[in-house]
Amino acid sequence: MENGVMMQYFEWNLPNEGKLWKQLKDDASHLQEIGVTAVWIPPAYKADEQQDEGYATYDLYDLGEFEQKGTVRTKYGTKDELKEMIDELHKHHISVYLDVVLNHKAGGDFTEKFMVVEVNPEQRNEALGEPFEIQGWTGYSFHGRKDKYSDFKWHWYHFSGTGFDDAQKRSGIFQIQGEGKAWSSGVDGENGNYDFLLCNDIDLDHPEVIEELNRWGKWVANELNLDGMRLDAIKHMKDKFVKQFLDAVRSDKGDDFYAVGEYWNGDLETLDSYLEAVGNKINLFDVPLHYNMFQASQEGKDYDLQNILKNTLVEKHCELAVTLVDNHDTQLGSSLESWVADWFKPLAYGLILLMKDGYPCVFYGDYYGVKGEKSPHTHILDILLNARRKYAYGDQIDYFDHPSTVGFIRTGDEEHGGLVFLMCNDEAGGKSMSLGEEHKGEVWHEITGSIQEEVTLDEEGSGEFLVDARNLAVWVKKD
Numbered sequence: 001m002e003n004g005v006m007m008q009y010f011e012w013n014l015p016n017e018g019k020l021w022k023q024l025k026d027d028a029s030h031l032q033e034i035g036v037t038a039v040w041i042p043p044a045y046k047a048d049e050q051q052d053e054g055y056a057t058y059d060l061y062d063l064g065e066f067e068q069k070g071t072v073r074t075k076y077g078t079k080d081e082l083k084e085m086i087d088e089l090h091k092h093h094i095s096v097y098l099d100v101v102l103n104h105k106a107g108g109d110f111t112e113k114f115m116v117v118e119v120n121p122e123q124r125n126e127a128l129g130e131p132f133e134i135q136g137w138t139g140y141s142f143h144g145r146k147d148k149y150s151d152f153k154w155h156w157y158h159f160s161g162t163g164f165d166d167a168q169k170r171s172g173i174f175q176i177q178g179e180g181k182a183w184s185s186g187v188d189g190e191n192g193n194y195d196f197l198l199c200n201d202i203d204l205d206h207p208e209v210i211e212e213l214n215r216w217g218k219w220v221a222n223e224l225n226l227d228g229m230r231l232d233a234i235k236h237m238k239d240k241f242v243k244q245f246l247d248a249v250r251s252d253k254g255d256d257f258y259a260v261g262e263y264w265n266g267d268l269e270t271l272d273s274y275l276e277a278v279g280n281k282i283n284l285f286d287v288p289l290h291y292n293m294f295q296a297s298q299e300g301k302d303y304d305l306q307n308i309l310k311n312t313l314v315e316k317h318c319e320l321a322v323t324l325v326d327n328h329d330t331q332l333g334s335s336l337e338s339w340v341a342d343w344f345k346p347l348a349y350g351l352i353l354l355m356k357d358g359y360p361c362v363f364y365g366d367y368y369g370v371k372g373e374k375s376p377h378t379h380i381l382d383i384l385l386n387a388r389r390k391y392a393y394g395d396q397i398d399y400f401d402h403p404s405t406v407g408f409i410r411t412g413d414e415e416h417g418g419l420v421f422l423m424c425n426d427e428a429g430g431k432s433m434s435l436g437e438e439h440k441g442e443v444w445h446e447i448t449g450s451i452q453e454e455v456t457l458d459e460e461g462s463g464e465f466l467v468d469a470r471n472l473a474v475w476v477k478k479d
């Protein structure tokens with residue numbers, strides 16, 4: 001089977017022109033050509049304003065279909081364009097994963113009065129005073145949709161917290177009071193309890209909420225003929241909710257309906273516990289690996305490359321890790337800014353695209369560029385994607401045996417030749433690597449263009465493979 005590659009098809013600074021769905025549709029055949037097998041698309045439903053990236057979710061059922069919040073289309077286009085794009089991707093055998101935001105809602109239609117306790121932002125279990133009444137934007141009527149697809153109306157009691165009191169025109173973390181109201185268990189422990197992120201935090205313990213979100217999950221998966229979902233902000237969501245939500249959607253769409261979760265925490269043990277809590281039913285982005293690569297790119301030759309895969313998700317749970325270099329949150333100016341430096345990016349992508357383990361995700365910003373500026377990495381990514389498709393098969397023999405030069409052999413399989421991968425963060429080097437006696441006499445060459453010399457393998461099938469300073473090298477058998 002062909003090696004899979006996911007592409008995150010958006011970045012934070014796309015213009016608000018409503019053209020992404022159309023652009024992606026037009027790009028389908030190119031994506032298939034370069035070996036992309038799945039696309040993660042941004043939140044496709046109405047947000048609190050047209051220019052929003054989709055994470056300030058207003059109406060999950062409005063996929064760019066109704067006049068709401070002053071617009072029919074979303075930042076990315078209309079529902080018709082969305083559906084046409086998905087059809088086109090499917091024609092090119094590319095799966096579509098929708099970004100699903102179920103932690104919070106924004107842009108309420110009217111205010112409601114209810115009792116809250118303000119809590120300490122650094123310690124959410126600590127009240128900052130007595131309960132009092134606020135006026136929060138927690139009422140949702142969805143006038144423009146007129147009950148199409150769902151007549152569910154959201155009210156204050158469907159939320160566990162809100163971030164703004166309209167009566168006092170004041171921001172804070174206001175925990176909603178009432179029968180059964182509490183921060184959820186099964187969320188990240190940062191700040192005491194990290195249930196609340198922003199806006200109106202959805203109460204995932206509320207039976208009406210659970211029923212409605214499950215219903216929506218099945219609806220949207222069928223309505224858009226989705227192949228999977230990327231679940232946003234799951235460290236702020238009750239783990240048991242996520243587990244049963246995926247069960248509900250899969251009861252309709254089948255067990256192979258794909259899911260990857262954004263649990264943004266660099267600590268492997270935390271991710272490990274989460275996977276256990278949700279019964280390994282979801283893939284997670286390999287956040288520890290992202291931070292290892294970020295650190296390696298910052299420290300240059302002082303970073304010991306033997307540690308690049310240490311304490312990562314892909315090392316511990318190779319079947320459940322989505323490996324990434326950067327995303328819309330880590331890019332410059334974003335909330336989790338930790339941009340892997342340009343010099344290291346080809347090395348990082350070489351690693352995730354050519355190693356055996358992990359499901360790699362290529363960021364739009366790295367392939368196409370950010371803020372409309374062309375990416376310097378398109379060419380090398382094309383080479384690496386091609387190498388993944390043609391050569392990155394079979395077992396992996398590791399050579400993580402030197403602080404500044406590490407790499408591996410992919411042995412290949414019946415249909416595909418293997419490869420040799422090397423990455424280096426200091427002066428040019430090389431490594432004696434053995435492919436086995438059956439390869440004796442073969443001539444290998446380097447395909448990224450960094451090394452011109454060829455290698456002829458000796459009687460044992462070994463050779464000295466070179467890598468340039470602060471670069472990567474990908475060697476394959478010469479045709």
Ligand code: CA
Nearest residue numbers: 195196201236
């Ligand atoms: Ca929450």
